Amino acid sequence: MAVEKSWMEVLAPEKWAEFFGRRLTTLGDFTLMMARVVRLTFRRPFRTQLLFQQMEFIGVKSWFIILLTGTFTGMVFALQTYRGFAKFGSQALVGAISVMAITRELGPVLTSLMVTARAGSAMAAELGTMRVTEQVDALHTMAVDPVHYLLVPRIVAATLMLPFLTILFDFVGTLGCYFVAVPLLGVDPGDFTGRILELIKIGDVLQGLFKSTVFGFLLASIGCYRGFTADGGAKGVGEATVQGVVFACITILVGDYFLTALLFAA
Amino acid sequence: MxxxxxxxxxxxxxxxxxxxxxxxxxxxxxxxxxxxxxxxxxxxxxxxxxxxxxxxxxxxxxxxxxxxxxxxxxxxxxxxxxxxxxxxxxxxxxxxxxxxxxxxxxxxxxxxxxxxxxxxxxxxxxxxGISVSLDEITGKLASIADNIQAVTDAMSRVLGGRKGEQELGAMVEDLRGTIHTVRQIVEENRAKLSDSMTSFQETARALGESVPEIAERLERAAADVQEFVAANRDRLQGSVEQFDQLVRRLTDSADSLKNITGKIDRGEGTLGKLVNDPALANSLTKTIEDVQGAVEKISRIKIGVEYRGEVSLAERVEGGTEPTMKNYVSIRAQPRPDKYFRFGIVVDPLSADIRQNRNYTKDGQTVGDPEITATQEDVKFSVEIAKKFGFLTLRGGVLENTGGVGMDLHFFREAAMLSAEGFDFGRDAGPHLKVRAEYTFLRYVTANVGWDDPVYQPSLLERKVYFEEFDARRRSSVFFGAGLRFTDEDIKTLLPFIPGL
Structure with missing residues (x-):
């Protein structure tokens, strides 16, 4: 005999409430922790050594991956836009349009995604492991604020380094675009650079750098928070890492839209 | 490290x-x-x-x-x-x-x-500067494109198909021929043209200097004309009356003609029978066609009428000079653009045929006094044939009752003319030469200046005859003239404005 579920059971409002309640709690907890991070950033002791270590890890050591992704993004963009512009004889615009896309959008977003994949995952995994192996508690017992000691350097380092990585991305992306458009596709080099100089304003670059700063803060804070709140042994650490990366990526892409809309309106 | x-x-x-x-x-x-x-x-x-x-x-x-x-x-x-x-x-x-x-x-x-x-x-x-926005340009381009389309539509209607193509081909061919001819003419006449221009410029300058004098003399000439009309009013009146009578007689003739044609129409009499014969009608049709052909030829002839009065100076018996007026009336028939005939009447109050009997010596001995006859010939006739070569016209024939030749040069689309003529080559006083510059303005009006009879060398005898016959003597003199010139085209356009026609 089949048991008929009532509509109350199907909808399970209490489960929905529980689900949204948990999400809301997490959001509130996250926001409070980030507020603490911001506060603690300007509070002694300044652990510059730790900050520099994180800056080296997040920024300097990401140079190669950014170089590769930037170059190939520029190259593929040159190919794709060339197809379109050649249809109405404006091949010279390939450079300007590619560079505009790179500086305004692709640079900050792809750099942030690459750093999320490389450093964001590392933060979540590292902090998760420290949490489940009770190293975080050990810091507590040593009267060291783990948020101040662990989160602040990472988040500050990511926020500071992302714009520089974006500059690198923009630069190598433009070079990649040039090397495909000019020698391979035969675009006039003078036209190529001329159009870039004519159409690209420094505002385009600065807008991208501002976005990447925001993305740097977001990816580091989400990664760190997810690792910091991990529980349940090695499995929990794995879950925290995956969720941290996925959340950070989604936040970056969704946030990019609103941030662009906001900057567009300004 | x-x-x-x-x-x-x-x-x-x-x-x-x-x-x-x-x-x-x-x-x-x-x-x-x-x-x-x-x-x-x-x-x-x-x-x-x-x-x-x-x-x-x-x-x-x-x-x-x-x-x-x-x-x-x-x-x-x-x-x-x-x-x-x-x-x-x-x-x-x-x-x-x-x-x-x-x-x-x-x-x-x-x-x-x-x-x-x-x-x-x-x-x-x-x-x-005015800067045109892209919108304005595209707007204008759109209207231009519409116009072009309208034009090309019209052209395709006109030129489409085999017939249009043939016509276009023929047109291009004609154009090519014309251009070739024009080029040839220009090349042939380039040097002449520039020479003539120079000389004309000089003439024009000289003319400009003597304009006030010309004006004064023209005024005097006009007064003369007025006087002439006043003096001959009676004669003119008589002519008009005669014309009136003529018209009345013509009207009578027309009435009797109407009477006759009425009879013919009704088949009365011999003529009436003839008219009703179809054979006659056929031959009549053919005759009419022939006449038509001839008339067409005649109607192609352009007719021009010209009047010109020239005021020059005559020598008075008691010394000094007085102006005299020479009048020219001519009809010009032009069957082809490069050829014309001119029939002219010259009224010259100081013209005389002075003949001296030269046979007063016989065997080296004087037989008697030379016999002199002088006849006043104030009306003379000219019949000329002229042929045009570009801007040059050569003419010859009878000029003022004697054989003569002339040459005209035309400038500024025939608005200006330089003319030289010579006649009466057998005259004792030397040939009668005449150079004249003419300028046409207001389409019908001509102004003239020239030198009449520059080589005139009268004998003492001739001077005497002149003074006795005319109380004055002609002499070599600069003259100023004014005139009117019409063509049949001009007359046609004037006809509707003449009342009673």
Whole structure:
């Protein structure tokens, strides 16, 4: 005999409430922790050594991956836009349009995604492991604020380094675009650079750098928070890492839209 | 040796900062960073598409940038910073231009010369060109395209198909032939033309100097004409009456003709029977066709009528001079553009046929006194045939009752003419020569100046006869003249304005 579920059971409002309640709690907890991070950033002791270590890890050591992704993004963009512009004889615009896309959008977003994949995952995994192996508690017992000691350097380092990585991305992306458009596709080099100089304003670059700063803060804070709140042994650490990366990526892409809309309106 | 993380981070950041700074400088061009040069302002109807930091170009070369754009008295005041080494002057022209179809707008400055004073720092460029926006251009292009389509539609209707093609081919062929001929004519006559122009210029200058005198003499000539008409009023009156009688008789004739034709129509009498015969009708049709052909030929002949009065000086018996007037009336028949006949009557009050019997010597001995006969011949006739060669006309025939030749040169589409003629070559006083310049204005009116009879050398006897017969003697003299000239075309256009016709 089949048991008929009532509509109350199907909808399970209490489960929905529980689900949204948990999400809301997490959001509130996250926001409070980030507020603490911001506060603690300007509070002694300044652990510059730790900050520099994180800056080296997040920024300097990401140079190669950014170089590769930037170059190939520029190259593929040159190919794709060339197809379109050649249809109405404006091949010279390939450079300007590619560079505009790179500086305004692709640079900050792809750099942030690459750093999320490389450093964001590392933060979540590292902090998760420290949490489940009770190293975080050990810091507590040593009267060291783990948020101040662990989160602040990472988040500050990511926020500071992302714009520089974006500059690198923009630069190598433009070079990649040039090397495909000019020698391979035969675009006039003078036209190529001329159009870039004519159409690209420094505002385009600065807008991208501002976005990447925001993305740097977001990816580091989400990664760190997810690792910091991990529980349940090695499995929990794995879950925290995956969720941290996925959340950070989604936040970056969704946030990019609103941030662009906001900057567009300004 | 292990490099500390601070150093690596610092190096990394420094390198990328350099990249950022470099690209920032590149992308801003000289904008923002550059603050040299001097400032000028321009007032435009619209600053649409212009932006601060936008380019200001001269001959396509950036020479400055737009600093700011304000609204002053409902117009756009654009402040511009221009490079120190570029000198702008008061006559510079500023236009807002567009780069390409997608491009930005910029200000172009051009037409600066060294002649005008330079514009100082803070000055204003006053000359502003009209800048056409892309919208206006596309709008105009659309209407142009519509027009072109209408034209091509019409053309395809006219020229489409085999017939149109053939006609077009024939037209092109004709045109080619015409162009070839024109070129030939021009080449053949180039030298002549320039010579003639020079000589005509000289003549015109001389003419200009004697205009007041001409005017005075013309006035006098007009008075003479008036006097002549007054003196002959009675005779003219008689002519009119005669004409009246003629018309009355013609009317009578027409009435009897009507009577006769009525009879014919009704088949009465011999003629009436003849008219009703079809054989006669056929032969009549043919005759009419022949007549038509002849009439067509005649109707192609252009008829021209000309009157000219020339006032020259005569010598008085008691010494001194007095003006006399010579009148010319001629009819010109022109069957072809390059050929005409002229029948003329010359009324010359001081013209005489003076004959001296030369046979007064016999065997070396004088037989008797020379016999002199003098007849006043105030009316003389001319019949000439003329042929045109471009701007040159050669004519010959009877001139004033004697054989003569003449030559005319035409300039300015026949508005001006230089003419020389000679006749009466057997005269004792030497051949009668005459040179004349004529200018046609107001389409029908001619003004003339010339020298009549330059080589006239009368004998004492001739002087005596002249003084006895006419109380005056003709002499070699400059003359001034005025005239009227009509063609049959002109008369046709005048006909409707003559009442009673």
């Amino acid at each position: 292990k490099i500390r993380p601070e150093v690596r981070v610092g190096l990394f950041v420094a390198v990328l900062l350099v990249v950022l700074l470099w690209s920032a400088l590149k992308l801003t061009g000289q904008r923002g960073v550059w603050r040299g040069g001097y400032r000028v302002s321009v007032t435009l109807e619209s600053a649409e598409g212009l932006r601060s930091n936008g380019f200001v170009k001269m001959a396509g070369v950036p020479i400055g940038q737009i600093e700011s754009i304000d609204l002053v008295a409902n117009r756009a005041r654009v402040h511009v910073r221009v490079r120190e080494d570029v000198r702008l002057t008061e006559d510079c022209l500023v236009t807002a231009k567009t780069t390409g179809i997608l491009g930005d707008r910029y200000l172009e400055i051009r037409d600066c010369t060294d002649k005008a004073p330079p514009i100082e720092d803070g000055g204003e460029i006053k000359r502003v």
